[in-house]
Amino acid sequence: EKQMSLIMDVIRTIRNLRAELNVPPGKKVEVIIEANDREIHRLLETGLPYVTLLAFAEPVTLAVELAEKPAQALTGVAEGGVEVFLPFAGLIDVEAEKSRLSKELQGLEKERQRVEAKCQNPNFLAKAPAEVVAKEKAKLEELLAKEKALKERLALFSGAK
Known part of the structure; x- marks a missing residue:
């Protein structure tokens, strides 16, 4: 239940970021997810196929800690302090x-x-x-x-x- 709630919130966050950029629903987007907590990272790792499918996200990069935050990206925070980055370079005008x-x-x-x-x-x-x-x-x-x-x-x- 905790895993599904987390995955649904990450998907919701990605969809909200996509909507803010007016990205067409069928267009796949690159997503970078940072989960500082090892347990949350593990839960997301097993649920990654759902994120990819339901948020039209590909490629999806999942990291425990990013060396550097993406510069040209919208950012959203999901459940458990999970940071979601949607790089917009080349995605929009x-x-x-x-x-x-x-x-x-x-x-x-x-x-x-x-x-x-x-x-x-x-x-x-x-x-x-x-x-x-x-x-x-x-x-x-x-x-x-x-x-x-x-x-x-x-x-x-x-x-x-």
Whole structure:
């Protein structure tokens, strides 16, 4: 049961990384998995065929400790502190992805500024029901988190050539 839970979480992590890069579902991708714990490494080793098949991952490199983390790769963390790396060099058009992320970031910044202005407007704060104000403040927090994540992703791709 522990093994299946671990394998399912690694597969989920790989699929999420693939989705973030907009990789077509049928396209095989290289995956590097680092499991620092020997027991977790052993469990993953026996379940590797499932990972390869269900995450459309090939080749899959499984290591106890990587000498060096891959530079041009998206990273995800699965159950048990297992790090999953999806190298994107040659997998996607980096310039097109940077352009897409920049456009998305511009839209997000406009939306954040609009919500921020609303949350700082004394008339809105005084006249709107408390639940509406709380909803707008929660929306602002969510937009700030998304904006931060997009900036990090853009920085990752800006370092890749």
